[in-house]
Amino acid sequence: MLKELQDFGLSQKEAMVYVAALELGRATVQQIAAKSKVNRATTYVQLESLKGQGLVTQIIQDKKTFFVPERPEKVLGLLEKQKNDILFKEKEFNKILPNLKAIYNVDEDVPEVRYYEGEDAVNMYREELIKSKHEFFYSIAPILSDYEMKPEIEDAYHRMIKSIKDYKSIYVAEKRHDDIEAFAQKYKHFILKYIPADKLKIKTEMAVFDDKIWMNNLEGKPRAVLIQDKVMAASFKLVFERFWVMAG
Structure with missing residues (x-):
């Protein structure tokens, strides 16, 4: 619960004090401090902050100061x-x-190359890819x-396919995989073909989309390269189409 409250914008100490106040109802600073272990x-500082955010109210009764939590x-x-702040910043x-943009000084004729190392970095880019x-x-x-066609892999492909108008994929394997081909048949705009591994010995996932080329190493330490260049992407697309004709 404390972590979730921090995700919503409270500091760690604010969250601890707020939860203690909720549990106690009307209470003094000393009581809340004992309950929250702060x-x-x-x-007192956290209560003042929570009061400023409208999450607790201060009352005085019999010359004593109490703090009462507002409804959750x-x-x-x-x-x-937070939403309004983001909209304002945007x-x-x-x-x-x-x-x-006027001072952006990158030569348009020079390919933009990005390198991703580690599973987290590669997966983070995959998520960016899915969202666009x-x-x-x-x-x-x-x-x-x-x-293995795990549920999380199937979910990622499902979300990705929804974001693409024309999706063609060639999978290279020692034998056909019924589960992969059955999955592809669920989508009209996802066309899948197969090339035997003895005809194309590759260990890298390669893709072309928009004006970009993506290469992802599937053996050893996760690492990938993204190249953004219109001419290179167009050339790679032609190479893919050649393999597409070969595939069954």
């Missing part, structure tokens, strides 16, 4: 504030974007001996 001085639904106000950024729309996506991928 020292008294820090608890008030936390939604933090999310609304609006402000769009104002300076033309100026940033593409006119076409053509790939050649070897199926390794330990391959």
